[in-house]
Amino acid sequence: MPTLGIFVKQPIPGKVKTRLGAKIGNDRSAELYTAFQKDLLERCHIEDVKRVLCFSSPASNSREFFTELSEDNDELWEQPKLELGERLKQFFAEALKANGPVVVIGSDSPTLPQSYIEQAFELLKQHDVVIGPAVDGGYYLVGQRTPVPEVFDDIDWSGVDVLDQTVQKVQGSGASLGLLPPWYDIDSLDDLMFLRGHLNALECAGTTDEIPRRTRKLVEEILNALATET
Numbered sequence: 694m695p696t697l698g699i700f701v702k703q704p705i706p707g708k709v710k711t712r713l714g715a716k717i718g719n720d721r722s723a724e725l726y727t728a729f730q731k732d733l734l735e736r737c738h739i740e741d742v743k744r745v746l747c748f749s750s751p752a753s754n755s756r757e758f759f760t761e762l763s764e765d766n767d768e769l770w771e772q773p774k775l776e777l778g779e780r781l782k783q784f785f786a787e788a789l790k791a792n793g794p795v796v797v798i799g800s801d802s803p804t805l806p807q808s809y810i811e812q813a814f815e816l817l818k819q820h821d822v823v824i825g826p827a828v829d830g831g832y833y834l835v836g837q838r839t840p841v842p843e844v845f846d847d848i849d850w851s852g853v854d855v856l857d858q859t860v861q862k863v864q865g866s867g868a869s870l871g872l873l874p875p876w877y878d879i880d881s882l883d884d885l886m887f888l889r890g891h892l893n894a895l896e897c898a899g900t901t902d903e904i905p906r907r908t909r910k911l912v913e914e915i916l917n918a919l920a921t922e923t
Contacts, residue, residue, distance in 0.1 A: 695742045695814050696788045698770070698797040700780075701730055702749045703758050716882040717915050725911050729803040729879070730762065732905030737807055742814070745770050747784055747797070778845035781835070789840055796823070796836035801878035803905040804891060805833060809873050816871030822863050824856070825873035831855040833876050841868045889916055 702709055704727040706719035714722035737744075748759045749772045759769055770787075772780045781797065788795040794817040796810060809825060816823045817838040825834030830853035835844075844862040848855055863870050879888055889912050895904050 694791060695739075695793045696745060696791060696795045697737075697739060697742050697810065698745045698747045698784055698788060698795065699733070699737070699800060700747045700749075700772070700797060701759065701800045702726075703751055703755045704730070705751055708751050710880070712881050713879075713885065717885075717919065721911075721915055725885075725908070725915065726800075728905070728907035728911050730800050732803045732908050733800055733805070734762065734764070736905065737805075737810065739807065739811060739814075743768065743791075745784075745788070747772055747780075777850045778848050782842045782845045785837055786840060786842065789837065794818075794836060794838040796834060798825075798834045799878065801880065802827075802833050802876060803879070803908045804888070804895075804903065805876055806903065809834065809876065813871075813873060816873070819869075820871035821868035823871040823873065824859065824863075826856050826875045828875055828877045829853065829880065830857075831878075832859065833878060834873060835859075841866050844868075885912060886916065888912055 704723040706723040707714065709726045710722040713725070744766065745768045746759050746763050747770045748755055750756065756769065756771065763769065770784060773783060784797065785795055794814055796813045798805065798810065813823045813825065813834055813836045817836050821837065821839055822841055822844060823836040824832050827833045832855065843866050844859055846862065848858050877884065879885060892904055892909050892912065
């Protein structure tokens, strides 16, 4: 069975979305990230694909938190306390043992179309690796049909050339690459303002089924409050 891993983190103020927290407050930032996760999990259901919440555990009750957040058929996988590349490498190594393709996404893009994830699994029928480029220089999705662990080695995860470094690793491995359209994550106040514009555009276009409702409500509250303060 294909596997979709969703990398999530318990939304503890000061531990998540810290760039946003510096502008809107850590409590609000954590609240917003909670909405991201809930909206993503509510919208992201793909038939005959196993869904795994890959959670980091900054607190002792992290497993309990994600047990409550998860749905009946979800599985939980606790991320090891290692740098991101090693965590991804370990998850892919374990998930690929089930002999099905594996796709991983983060939880920083509440508007990510489910069709992109479905397209990733389609691409993995013909390619060894699939990547969804993010506009900030990283990627919002990565998938493999066979282990290619070197794509996670020696990557500057905090830099702006994560995508370029990863593509070079794919080329060096001899693996074939499938590519998705670019998409965006929400990490900064500018990103949040773009998100509001995108959500308004989706509503204006009549595609309300693609609007993450919890996120939409909070984005309006936060940005309206900021406008009042200034």
